[in-house]
Amino acid sequence: MKQPTIILLAMLFSTWSLGQVEETAPQTKTTVFSIFDTKIEKTDHGDGRKTWEFSPKKRTYEESQKEEKNNKHSGDLSFDIGINTWVPSGEAPKVRPWGSWNPAINLRHTYQPNKNFGLSTLLGVSWYNFKFEDRNLQALRTSQGITFEEFDGQGIKSKITASYLNLAIVPSIASNNGKFRFGAGPYAGYRLGGRGKFVYNDDNGNRNKVFERANMFANNFRYGGRLEIGVGEIDLFVNYDLNNYFQKDKDPKVNALSFGLIL
Template structure:
C-alpha cells in the first residue's frame, strides 16, 4: 500500500511543472466587441473576442457572426420599438378584375415587384406608422396567348392573333404609402392598413408569337393607362414573415379608353 502511495506521489510531483506551465500559458480575455450591419429587415451581427497569452506574448482573436432577424426591423435589440429607416422588396402576384370585355389575366404569370424605402415612426409602445416610397412594377399576362393589346386611335384594342406564345401589358409606378400598424411585440403579430398613391412612369404592350421562328411585337405607347393610381394597402405579419395586399380604387385604363378593370396585388414582403 505504501508502495502504491509513493508511486502516486511521484507521478503528481512529475506533473507539477507541466501544471504550472499550463497555468502560465492560460489565455486571458483582454477585449470583446460586438457590431451590427443592417440588412433588409434584420442585422448581421459580428462578435469578436481577443485573448492574450502572456507567456508567449501573443494575441488571438475569434470572430463569430450571425444573422439576427428583427421582425420587420421595428425593434432594437429585440425589445424596444423605435423609429428607423430600412429597405424592403414586395414580391407577389398582380391581377385585375372588372368588366367581362377585358381579357382574363393569369394569376400564374402575372406579377408585381416593389422596391421600397421605408421609414417607420413610433407613436406608442405597440403602435407605429410606416411610410413607404418605392417603384412598383406590374405585369398583367393574358390567359389567352393569342390576344394582343395595342393602342388604337381612341382606346386600347385587343386583337385576335395566331401563333401566340405570350401576351401582356406592363406598367411601372412611383408609389407612396402611409400605413398605421399595431404590433404585439418582438416576433409577435403585426397588422395595419393605409392609403397609397402612385404616378405612372412607363407602360407598354408585348406580344410573343411563332411565325418562322420566335418573334416579338412591342407597343411602347402609354396604352391609355391611367397616370395616377390610388388604393388601400394592408399588411399582416407574424414572427419573421410579412405579407401585403394592394387594391386599386381607380381603374387601370383611362375613362372610356379601355375596359373598366381595377388592379390588385398580393404577396410577401422581403
C-alpha cells in the first residue's frame, strides 16, 4: 500500500507542476503588417492580453528616390469656363457675352521640380459659342463663305459654334508660399465639329429652330497663346488665337479671344 501511494502522489505533483509551467509561460503570437508607411506589430500573449506597436516603415534608398521623383509629377482633370469674343470686334457681328460660353475639359499633367517652377501639359476639348447680340441676324453658309442676313420676323436666338481638340504647354512660376502663380505658353488645336443655330417665332407664335449642320467655315486648325494667373484659390485663363477664326477668303477676318475661370 505504501509504494502505490507514493507513486500516486508523485504523479499528482508532476501534473500540478506542468500546469504551473503552462500558466506562467503562455505562448505568444506576433503578427506584423503595414498600412501605408506605418509598420504595425500585434502581439497576442496567450493570456487574453494583446499589445499593439506602431512604428514608421523603414524605406530603402531606391524607395525614397522613387517617392521623391513621383512627388515632382502630378495629374488631374481641370475645367475652363469662360466667354468668347472676336478681335477686332468691328469686323464681325457683335456677340453677346452671356451665352457666348467657352467650356473646356482638360487632362493636366504638371512637372514641378521645385516650389517656384512648374511645367503643365494640357490635352483636352473646348467649345466656341458665339451668340449674336442681334437676335434677328442669321448666319448662313454659302458657296462664297459665311454671310449674316437679317431675318424678317421675330428672332429669339442666333449663334455659331465650333469644337476643338487642343494641346497646350504652359511653363509657370509661383511665389514661395504658392499664393501667386503665373504661366504662359503656346497651344494648338484641331477642329472636331461646328454648326449654326437660329431660333425664331413664326406668325402663330410657335417656336422654331433652324440648324446649319455643316461647319460654319471655322478654321480646321487653331493656334495661339494661353495665359494663366492664380491668386490664392482662384485661377484665371486667357486664350488668344493667332490665326483667323474663319477660313481664308470666307470672311470676316477676326481672331477668337476667350477668358474665364479654371476649376
